[in-house]
Every structure is written in structure tokens, then in C-alpha cells.
Amino acid sequence: MINSYWAICSGIEGNLAAYEAVLASIKQQSDTISDLYILGDFLGLQGNNRAVIERIQSPKVGELTPQICLGWWEEQCLNLHGLRGSLDAPELVAKVGTDGAKLLWESIDWELVQWLRTLHFGFHELDCLLIHGSTVSYADELTLDTPAIQLCDRLIRADANNLFCGRSGLVFECWVEPKQLQSQITTLDGPQTLHEQGKSPRRIVGVGNVGRTKGQGNYVLYNPATDTVQFKTVCY
Amino acid sequence: MKLAVISCIHGNLEALNAVLSDIDQHKADQIYCLGDLVGYGPHPNAVVEMIRSLDIPTCQGCWDEDIVEGLNACECSYPSILAENRGRAAHEWTNAAIHPEVREYLSTLPLTIRESNLCFVHGSPNSQHEYLLPSMDGFAALERVLSTEADVLFCGHTHVPYVRDLNEGTISVRVTQGGDGKTDRQFTMPLKRIINAGSVGEPRHGRPNATYVLYDTETTQVTLREVPYDYQRTCAAIIEKGLPPIFAWRLAQGLEFAERADDPSHVCQR
Numbered sequence: 058m059i060n061s062y063w064a065i066c067s068g069i070e071g072n073l074a075a076y077e078a079v080l081a082s083i084k085q086q087s088d089t090i091s092d093l094y095i096l097g098d099f100l101g102l103q104g105n106n107r108a109v110i111e112r113i114q115s116p117k118v119g120e121l122t123p124q125i126c127l128g129w130w131e132e133q134c135l136n137l138h139g140l141r142g143s144l145d146a147p148e149l150v151a152k153v154g155t156d157g158a159k160l161l162w163e164s165i166d167w168e169l170v171q172w173l174r175t176l177h178f179g180f181h182e183l184d185c186l187l188i189h190g191s192t193v194s195y196a197d198e199l200t201l202d203t204p205a206i207q208l209c210d211r212l213i214r215a216d217a218n219n220l221f222c223g224r225s226g227l228v229f230e231c232w233v234e235p236k237q238l239q240s241q242i243t244t245l246d247g248p249q250t251l252h253e254q255g256k257s258p259r260r261i262v263g264v265g266n267v268g269r270t271k272g273q274g275n276y277v278l279y280n281p282a283t284d285t286v287q288f289k290t291v292c293y
Numbered sequence: 294m295k296l297a298v299i300s301c302i303h304g305n306l307e308a309l310n311a312v313l314s315d316i317d318q319h320k321a322d323q324i325y326c327l328g329d330l331v332g333y334g335p336h337p338n339a340v341v342e343m344i345r346s347l348d349i350p351t352c353q354g355c356w357d358e359d360i361v362e363g364l365n366a367c368e369c370s371y372p373s374i375l376a377e378n379r380g381r382a383a384h385e386w387t388n389a390a391i392h393p394e395v396r397e398y399l400s401t402l403p404l405t406i407r408e409s410n411l412c413f414v415h416g417s418p419n420s421q422h423e424y425l426l427p428s429m430d431g432f433a434a435l436e437r438v439l440s441t442e443a444d445v446l447f448c449g450h451t452h453v454p455y456v457r458d459l460n461e462g463t464i465s466v467r468v469t470q471g472g473d474g475k476t477d478r479q480f481t482m483p484l485k486r487i488i489n490a491g492s493v494g495e496p497r498h499g500r501p502n503a504t505y506v507l508y509d510t511e512t513t514q515v516t517l518r519e520v521p522y523d524y525q526r527t528c529a530a531i532i533e534k535g536l537p538p539i540f541a542w543r544l545a546q547g548l549e550f551a552e553r554a555d556d557p558s559h560v561c562q563r
Contacts, residue, residue, distance in 0.1 A: 193419075201471070205464040205480040210436035229471030236479075237463040240431040243456040245498055245517050254431045263471065288470060 062287075063092045064121075065187060065264045066276035067128065067223025070101025071164070072268025073108045078293035079267050079276050080120060090278070093121040094180065096223040096264060097128020097189035102157055104268065106164040110172070126177045128189040129196055129224060130161070137162050138170045148196065183281050186217040190224040198224045199261055201231060208233045212259045219260045219284075221277070226266035228275050228288050234258035262286055295320065298413070298490040299505040300327035300449025301354065302344075304334025304387070305494025305544075308503040309343060311522035312493050319507055319518075325406065327449040327490055328354025328415040330399070331387050333540050334494050335530035341395045352413055353402035355421040355450070359384055360391055361400040379537050386536055405441070409510070412443035416450040425487060427455045435459045438485040445486045445508075452549070454491030454504045454517045460484045488515055494527075495540075497549040 064083050069076045076099075083090055099113060100106045116122050127135075133149040135141045137158060149158050165173075179188030190197035191211040199211060199222055212220055212233055235256040242249045265275025265288065278287040297316040302309050316324060326349045331337035333356075344351055353361075364384055404421065406413040417423035418441050425437060425448050434457060438446045462482035469475055491504030498504065501524040507516040528541035543549070 201468055204439070205466050205478070206432070206436045206439050206462075206482065208466065209432050209464050213430050213433045227471065230469050231471075232467040232469065234465045234467070235432045235463075236465055237461055238431045238435065239458075239460040240434075241458040241460070242427045243515075243517070244427070245454060245504070245519055249427075252431070256432070258465075258467070286470070 060089050060280070061091045061282065062086070062089050062278040062280050063094060063182075064090050064276055064278055065094045065096065065221050066267050066274075067096035067098055067189065067264050068226050068266025068269050069095070069099040069109055070130070070266070070268040071099070071104030071106045071109050072101070072274075073105055073112060074293055075268035075274040075291075076109060076112060078291040079274055082276075082289060082291045084120065086278075087119065090121065093123045094187050094221075095123045095125045096187055096221065097126050097195070098130050098223060098266070099125070099128070100130040100134060100161070100165070101268065102153060102160050107169065110169055114172070124177075124180060126179050126187070126189060127173070127195065131173050131176065132195045133158075134161055134165055134170065135173060138167070140170070140174060181217065184218040185221060185279070185281070186215040186219070187221045188215075189222065191215065191220070191222060196224065199263065200225045200227055201229050205233065208261055209235050212261065217259075219262065219279075221262045221264055221279070223264050223266065225263055226269050227263045228265035229263040230260065230286050230288075232258040232260050294322045294510045296508045296510065297321035297324045297505060298327065298447050298488070298508060299324065299493050300415070300490040301329040301452055301492035301495055302326070302334075302340050303329055303356070303492070303494040304331050304337040304340050305527050306334075306336040306339045306343070307524065307527045308494045308520075308522050309340055311520050312503050312505050313343075313347075315518060315520045316505075321507060324349045325413050325447065326351040327413055327447060328352045328402065328421070329356045329449065330354065331360055331391065332356030333383050333536070334527065335534045335536060337387050337390060338392050338395050340494075341398060345398060350406050350413075351402055352406055352415050353399065353404055353421065354415040356384075356387075357399040357402060358421055360388060360396060379539060382537050383540065386534070407441075407443065410444040411447065411510075412441040412445070413447045414441075415448065417448060418446070421450070424451050425489065426451055427453075427457060427489075431459055432462070432464070434487060435462050435482060435485055438487060439482065444484075445488060445513075447488050447490060447506075449490050449492065451489055452492035452495055452497035453489065454498070454506060455489045456515045456517070457487040458484060459486070491517070495544060496547045498547055500547040501545055502547070
């Protein structure tokens with residue numbers, strides 16, 4: 058369908074009011090939105106994590122069932138519960154201290170942690186990768202200040218033409234074009250043929266955040282048929 | 294200054310001795326080692342003792358890491374259950390044979406060594422487990438060098454030596470939304486180089502000879518060295534000590550034999 062969009066958001070961070078505002082905005086365009094993706098970080102320290110999860114798990118009649126992947130906060134939660142490699146969650150403690158880590162621990166019970174375990178790392182759909190950070194890690198924060206070669210590398214690793222990500226919480230759309238590179242390899246058999254390489258432009262989209270800024274949230278609409286991106290802002 | 298860079302000795306003392314003799318003949322001023330001192334081969338303690346006695350700056354390889362931390366890499370290390378079982382058998386043999394002080398030494402090895410505009414790693418700057426194969430996308434390979442802020446990145450891990458010059462790299466970035474209006478920026482990158490040192494003790498280039506590299510810091514000339522040695526003695530020791538015989542066969546052929554990772558650029562989540 059030419060007029061079919063994906064709604065893509067990230068960073069609810071426990072802010073139920075902000076998520077409700079996004080859902081209301083999506084509902085107003087329900088004829089044209091076919092899918093809803095949540096690229097992680099629906100947990101946080103500022104709101105009600107349990108309420109947000111229950112809302113995500115139980116869409117109302119007529120609402121889209123969101124497709125959800127893990128974000129940085131969810132990964133920290135899994136760390137705290139001993140389900141990942143870093144049992145003492147050093148990244149989390151460095152960011153929010155032990156009090157913050159305790160708050161996150163207390164906001165999620167074991168049953169919901171089990172549900173977190175079932176979530177995806179990211180989604181490959183058509184020529185798009187939808188993911189919280191990048192394929193390198195949940196914590197990989199891509200912004201317009203990220204070195205060009207690093208953006209290029211993340212797109213190559215993504216094996217996609219469009220990389221939608223949410224770690225930075227920023228809204229941006231940038232095209233990365235690896236225009237030219239000469240690669241000369243020499244092995245024990247001597248120099249191999251000089252290889253000249255260039256690639257078509259590919260895109261990274263920062264989908265913003267829903268709940269980080271009080272009173273205002275962002276999400277993205279993507280039309281796969283026309284390959285266009287629209288940024289949406291909701292106030293609540 | 295003439296450097297000799299060796300890697301992936303894998304408990305093969307015969308090969309190490311032959312390579313050290315070759316380095317002597319070429320009058321290298323300094324030797325660097327890119328790790329994987331142990332694993333697969335029959336003489337892990339003797340190899341480590343030799344490296345230590347010569348005070349060779351050495352990075353920690355993935356096999357060295359496994360001996361220190363246990364086999365806790367994700368499934369990325371092996372492409373099949375058969376290969377994994379063989380690798381596990383070699384790990385368990387090495388783990389049982391290794392001396393406590395050798396294990397302690399392996400735990401002290403750095404992941405990266407920097408010297409002037411040179412950087413030394415085992416696999417890649419990201420991980421001891423990442424393979425920088427010559428077939429890797431050029432821009433991705435360039436990113437690995439640039440991330441180190443060095444001009445030359447020495448690596449091993451693939452067991453096949455090569456030199457890769459990456460030149461005239463150009464990337465343009467167009468911001469169409471979210472920045473300060475539409476902007477176009479173009480980035481050009483200077484010549485960068487990846488030098489893979491091959492493998493002293495478990496070569497996979499199709500011949501049993503040991504490989505390493507010489508590098509002249511003045512002229513930037515690289516020489517890929519291939520050194521014959523009595524590999525049959527190592528093969529006999531592998532069998533004698535109860536290691537999987539496939540490792541002796543593989544060493545005699547210089548073949549990889551189904552150990553290639555399915556996703557060589559995968560970053561291992563230990």
C-alpha cells in the first residue's frame with residue numbers, strides 16, 4: 058500500500074502519559090498506520106514501569122499490537138536479575154548510582170523480567186533494521202556528531218539501507234554515502250587486483266524519544282513504499 | 294627500526310623456534326606478539342616461557358582469554374557442533390596442562406598495544422574474536438583502523454597473513470532533518486594499513502610452514518615471511534599427548550578444515 062506507514066518510537070522511559078499521547082496520535086491516523094515498533098527503553102526511573110509494560114502488553118480494541126525490542130534500560134534490568142553477563146550492572150550504576158539501580162530493580166518483578174527475556178534484539182523488515190542502539194550493542198549511541206566512518210560501519214553491519222535507532226533519544230535523518238575507497242591486498246602469493254569500492258547512500262534515522270522530555274514526545278512515521286520519513290511531535 | 298610481528302603460536306614450540314631463528318637472521322630490532330600463545334598445540338607452557346624469557350610485548354588472544362576466564366564465549370566461535378567439540382577438547386587439555394604461573398601471566402596480557410603510529414591487537418580493536426579477513430568490506434576495515442587512531446593496525450586470528458592498504462577513502466554525510474537545516478559534509482581519510490601476521494604455530498594458508506611479518510618503520514615496507522620447520526615433530530607430539538588427531542592432520546596440511554566462523558565480524562558477547 059502506497060499510503061501505509063510504520064510508526065516507530067523509543068524511549069518511553071516509564072512515562073505512561075507520553076505513551077498515551079503517542080498512541081492517541083497514532084489512532085488519529087489509524088487508517089494509514091500498519092505497524093507500531095517500540096525500539097526499547099520503555100523502562101526508566103521517572104515513571105511507572107509496571108503500568109507502561111501493562112499498557113504495551115494489552116493494547117485496546119482497534120489499537121496496533123506493538124513490536125518491541127530491548128533497549129539499554131531493559132538490558133540493565135536483565136543484568137540486575139543475573140540474566141546477562143554483567144551481574145553488577147556497572148553501566149547502570151555509573152549512570153544512576155546504586156540508589157537508581159535499586160529503584161529499577163524494585164520497579165519490575167520476576168514475572169515481567171521473564172517477559173523482557175522474550176523480546177527481540179532488533180527487527181529486520183524489508184531493507185530496514187529497527188534497533189535500539191546498533192548491532193554492536195544496546196549502548197551504541199549514534200548521533201549527528203558520530204564520526205562518518207563509524208556511521209558507515211554501523212550501516213554495513215546492519216546489512217540494511219535504513220537503520221532506525223533510538224539510543225540517543227535524538228531526532229535526525231542522515232544519509233551516509235561511502236563514495237570511494239581503494240583497497241589493495243597483498244598475500245603470500247603477491248599483490249592482488251586493486252579493488253575500488255563505492256556504495257549507494259544509506260540512511261540512519263534517530264527516532265527521538267517519547268518520554269524523556271516532560272510534556273513533549275517524538276516518534277517517526279516511515280512509508281516503505283515511498284521510502285520517506287516524517288517526524289512527529291506530540292504534546293500532552 | 295625493523296619489527297618482527299608474530300601471532301597465533303598455539304603451543305607449537307618447534308614452529309616458534311624456527312621463526313625466532315628466522316627473525317635473528319633478519320636482524321629485527323624488536324618483536325611483538327599478537328597472542329594465542331596456547332591452544333591446539335602440545336607445548337603451551339614452553340611457548341609462554343619462551344615469550345616471557347625474551348620479554349616480547351604480547352597482546353592477549355582469544356585462546357589465552359579462554360584459559361584465564363573459562364570457555365564463556367558465545368556460540369560465535371565455532372561454525373558447527375563438531376568443530377565446537379574439538380575446540381572444547383583442546384581447551385580442556387590445555388586448561389589441565391597449563392601451569393598456574395603461566396595462567397597468571399596470560400591474565401596480565403593487554404588487549405591492545407600502542408607504539409607510535411602502530412597498534413597491535415589479536416583479532417580486532419573491538420574483540421579478540423573478530424576476524425579481519427581480507428574479504429571484509431573496505432569501509433568496515435577502515436573503521437577498525439581509524440578507531441585505534443593509528444596508521445597501521447597489526448592483527449592475527451585468521452591464521453592467513455596479508456597486507457591491506459586502504460587509500461583515498463571518501464564518505465559524504467547529508468543531514469536532511471534534525472540538524473541545523475540540510476547540510477552536506479564530505480570526509481576524506483588518509484592511507485591506512487592492516488597487516489595480518491598470519492600464524493606461527495597453526496597456519497591456514499594451504500602449506501604447513503610458519504608465517505609472520507617483518508615491518509620497517511622507516512620505509513613502511515612489509516615482508517610476509519613463510520618459514521619451513523619440522524612440523525611432523527609437532528604433529529607427533531599432538532597425537533602423543535592425546536589432543537584430537539584432527540589438529541595434527543590440519544597442521545600438516547596448513548588447512549582450516551571447517552573452522553571458519555559463519556559471521557566473522559560478529560562481536561562476541563561473553
